[in-house]
Amino acid sequence: MSFFIASAVGCDFTVLLTAGIILCLLVSFPSRQGSRPLPPGPHTGWFTSFRVPNSYQWITYAQWSKIYGDIIYVYVFGNPVIVLNSAEAVEDLLEKRSKNYSSRPVRTMVVELMGWDWLFSSMPYGQRWKDHRKLFRHHFHPSLTSTYYPVVLEESYTTLRNLLRTPENYNHHIRRTAAAIVMKISYGHDVSDQGDVYVTLADEALQGLGKAGIFGTFLVDYLPCLKYIPEWVPGADFKRQARIWRTVTRAMIDKPFRMVKDRMADGTAVSCFAQKELEKCMQTGQDSRYEDIIKNVAGISYTAGADTVTIILRIIVIGSTDFEPDRFYSSIREAQKEIDRAIGTDRLPTFDDRNDIPFLDCIVWESLRWNPVLPMGVAHYVSEEDEYRGYHIPKGTSVLANVWAILHDETCYPDPSAFNPARFSDPTANSKLGINQYPYAAFGFGRRMCPGRWLAFDSMWIAVASILSVYSIQKPTGEDGHEITPSIQYTSSLLSRPNPFKCRFIPRSEKARSLIQRSAT
Numbered sequence: 300m301s302f303f304i305a306s307a308v309g310c311d312f313t314v315l316l317t318a319g320i321i322l323c324l325l326v327s328f329p330s331r332q333g334s335r336p337l338p339p340g341p342h343t344g345w346f347t348s349f350r351v352p353n354s355y356q357w358i359t360y361a362q363w364s365k366i367y368g369d370i371i372y373v374y375v376f377g378n379p380v381i382v383l384n385s386a387e388a389v390e391d392l393l394e395k396r397s398k399n400y401s402s403r404p405v406r407t408m409v410v411e412l413m414g415w416d417w418l419f420s421s422m423p424y425g426q427r428w429k430d431h432r433k434l435f436r437h438h439f440h441p442s443l444t445s446t447y448y449p450v451v452l453e454e455s456y457t458t459l460r461n462l463l464r465t466p467e468n469y470n471h472h473i474r475r476t477a478a479a480i481v482m483k484i485s486y487g488h489d490v491s492d493q494g495d496v497y498v499t500l501a502d503e504a505l506q507g508l509g510k511a512g513i514f515g516t517f518l519v520d521y522l523p524c525l526k527y528i529p530e531w532v533p534g535a536d537f538k539r540q541a542r543i544w545r546t547v548t549r550a551m552i553d554k555p556f557r558m559v560k561d562r563m564a565d566g567t568a569v570s571c572f573a574q575k576e577l578e579k580c581m582q583t584g585q586d587s588r589y590e591d592i593i594k595n596v597a598g599i600s601y602t603a604g605a606d607t608v609t610i611i612l613r614i615i616v617i618g619s620t621d622f623e624p625d626r627f628y629s630s631i632r633e634a635q636k637e638i639d640r641a642i643g644t645d646r647l648p649t650f651d652d653r654n655d656i657p658f659l660d661c662i663v664w665e666s667l668r669w670n671p672v673l674p675m676g677v678a679h680y681v682s683e684e685d686e687y688r689g690y691h692i693p694k695g696t697s698v699l700a701n702v703w704a705i706l707h708d709e710t711c712y713p714d715p716s717a718f719n720p721a722r723f724s725d726p727t728a729n730s731k732l733g734i735n736q737y738p739y740a741a742f743g744f745g746r747r748m749c750p751g752r753w754l755a756f757d758s759m760w761i762a763v764a765s766i767l768s769v770y771s772i773q774k775p776t777g778e779d780g781h782e783i784t785p786s787i788q789y790t791s792s793l794l795s796r797p798n799p800f801k802c803r804f805i806p807r808s809e810k811a812r813s814l815i816q817r818s819a820t
């Protein structure tokens with residue numbers, strides 16, 4: 300599942316063959332500007348998309364950079380794409396020229412047919428996107444995120460109690476934490492432990508997005524004119540499927556918002572983003588267009604924030620169980636000792652302890668670097684043609700930043716495949732040596748950089764601090780009672796997530812158990 304709509308590649312050969320023939324008639328190759336060449340890349344032509352990797356693209360693109368350099372051009376059925384494999388190229392284009400590189404590619408299936416046009420992460424650069432982003436930023440600005448500490452803390456402690464009750468459902472509990480935080484902040488809604496109506500709805504919509512979100516899964520992404528084909532035409536299954544998904548997508552955004560409005564009408568509304576903005580809207584007499592912006596911004600927090608935060612928490616759980624890799628487990632043990640030293644064993648951590656447990660920040664940063672949640676970032680789009688290092692970058696090119704390659708560049712992150720949080724322990728020395736800068740690339744670039752990153756970091760930090768303070772996370776045991784070490788695979792989808800695995804959450808002591816039981820605020 301993903302809220303981001305990627306520019307990716309690869310789909311069924313026969314379908315694409317047909318598409319290629321039609322497409323040849325409709326589209327022409329991007330024209331070159333004067334004598335300037337396009338950036339290097341695999342030979343481009345209508346059928347070369349079959350050479351484009353369709354799994355773990357970030358690794359293949361990183362390997363390709365040894366052949367073609369750090370800026371690679373591929374042409375995918377009428378879609379020019381450049382892949383940026385270095386921090387320098389990303390800085391030069393997505394940061395320094397961000398005005399030109401901050402749009403998003405058009406995604407016909409997801410945005411136009413499935414109804415995700417409200418999702419501002421996929422809106423093209425322009426006033427509509429700016430209005431949404433401004434409102435979001437107004438509420439999630441770094442100076443304001445401390446106002447959410449009580450919610451974030453409460454939900455983290457709820458997770459501790461849930462883990463005690465049904466530790467085998469730890470995956471569900473962790474996901475619930477991330478979901479509950481954003482639902483409470485956006486709609487003032489308390490997520491129920493099982494079968495929450497709004498979470499279920501959102502997850503259903505996200506499933507559709509997960510299936511269609513990778514660009515190219517549906518032919519209509521390459522051939523937007525296919526959107527006009529009536530549903531009854533043989534082969535137009537995508538139109539029927541899109542209609543079904545569209546209903547859920549609309550319900551996901553409409554229903555919780557309606558709930559807030561109903562509560563406001565009967566005087567039971569809880570203070571939250573939607574309620575505060577609706578109040579303002581009524582006082583200032585803003586039009587319904589503004590109400591739509593409020594609704595859209597409320598909806599994106601769940602879409603953007605639930606899965607991303609969950610993935611990092613699951614990665615840290617993996618490290619805590621000694622599954623992999625070498626230094627992960629010892630780092631977690633070190634963090635646990637630091638927590639014990641800073642707060643003792645008579646209470647749970649709070650945000651006031653943050654400065655006393657600096658190693659935990661390093662663990663979260665290293666998790667974001669080691670397995671970036673979005674290894675290929677989210678596609679940007681070139682609004683006007685450009686020139687870079689003598690190459691022509693056509694207008695309408697999709698730009699993919701290889702976040703994984705940037706965060707695994709050994710000149711910047713020595714021994715990049717090792718999980719080594721200590722690499723962030725001394726930022727001053729690091730900056731003098733030009734190594735191990737914080738992995739901000741995990742949150743994207745330029746004007747599109749993740750505006751929820753401060754809340755994300757706070758949510759991950761307190762969840763990890765709370766869990767490690769009272770739980771020991773251990774490997775599962777087999778029927779013979781011996782520990783098993785499962786092999787963990789990371790998906791090669793847009794969001795790179797570890798596959799489900801079993802583990803055991805055990806209170807570290809009787810005192811810890813009692814702290815968990817008494818944690819209800």
Ligand code: HEM
Nearest residue numbers: 420600603604607608672677742743744747748749751755
């Ligand atoms: C570990 C957690 C997270 C990671 C790794 C992450 C990463 C990202 C990335 C890579 C982007 C795309 C940036 C680009 O286009 O260059 C993004 C965009 C975005 N993120 Fe996050 N994110 C996280 C959590 C959150 C949370 C908790 C929220 C909301 C509360 C959030 C809200 C958004 C929004 C609204 C956008 C769209 C920005 C735009 O297109 O203007 N994210 N995020």
